[in-house]
Amino acid sequence: MSEVTAESFAALTARLEVLEAEAEIRRVQARYMFLCDTPNPEYGVKDNQERIELILDLYTEDATWEGVGEYYDNQFGQAVGKDEIRAHFNRFWPEQQDPELLLNAHYLTSEQIHVHADGINADGQWIHFQPWLYADGTGLIRGSRLNNLFRKVDGAWKMSRTRTENVFIVPLPDNFASDYPSASVLLRP
Template sequence: MTLEELTRRVEVLEAEAEIRRVQARYMFLCDTPNPEYGVPDDAKRIELILELYTEDAVWEGVGEYYDNQFGRAAGKQAIREHFQRFWGEKQEPALLLNAHYLTSEQIHVDGGTATGQWIHMQPWLFSDGRSLLRSSRLNNAFRREPDGRWKITRTRTENVFVAPLPDHFASDYPAASVLLRP
């Protein structure tokens, strides 16, 4: 193996690792309660999420279930507005908990661009005792920016299923995350 071939392999491995961290950070910031210490409100959370996206990024829900539920947001401002609708509007019943679990990862790097596919599951607990389990397929795209950082250029999510869980399914869950508190 030549030094050039070895360098290319290391670059691909480093890109995959960074893309994995970007995707996991996105999911982490979307969890409720928000586990990021020192984030005072959802407006700051949204801005932290937007730091993961390129200026020309697209966020979209696709398929027969998500087309009408999520739609398509093109550009950072439209993505900001998408998240402001989700977290900015008072929802009843209130969402007490959701946590994202990623699996079935596939990352494909091609120079300065990449795609990644995952399946994710997330339990949702609401203040009225209702609970559900959601699962989606993700088909996302990424680009290495001029500063060398990988960012999301497309989030595309498609519903796999939504399943009601028994009321009060979870007995113990935090009102606030203290995981990253110093």
């Protein structure tokens, strides 16, 4: 058995820190998508304002949320800082929505996470796929590419940029979903 040197211990520690960073970044990204689902599966969240604040907790103070590319430039634009990101989500979840969004579920694939050499910055790319169903029976499937940035702040990984680019939008047949929950009970005790 070989002797553990200071160099080999440092190399092993650095590899472990990268793996832990990747796992935490994965959880931050997945939590963001989870909180954006409809119906909201987070137990005990009373309204969209509380949901939005939980989403904002995942971001750095100076974060950017932006939709880019031919389709998203005009639909989403760019929001810089938590106040603008909050306003963006308030437009997405208005008090009264017509037609009401009944179902929106986020699926992430093709993950790539890169922790930078400084150990406090990272980037991640995913392909994101989501079905939408509205109260009037209309629906669509949206596919997007995500290219997000992350920064370690006070020992915790946060999103410093969400950048989404449209890949496709496909209209679904009216009333495409026969069974869907009116409220999530997933995390209910």
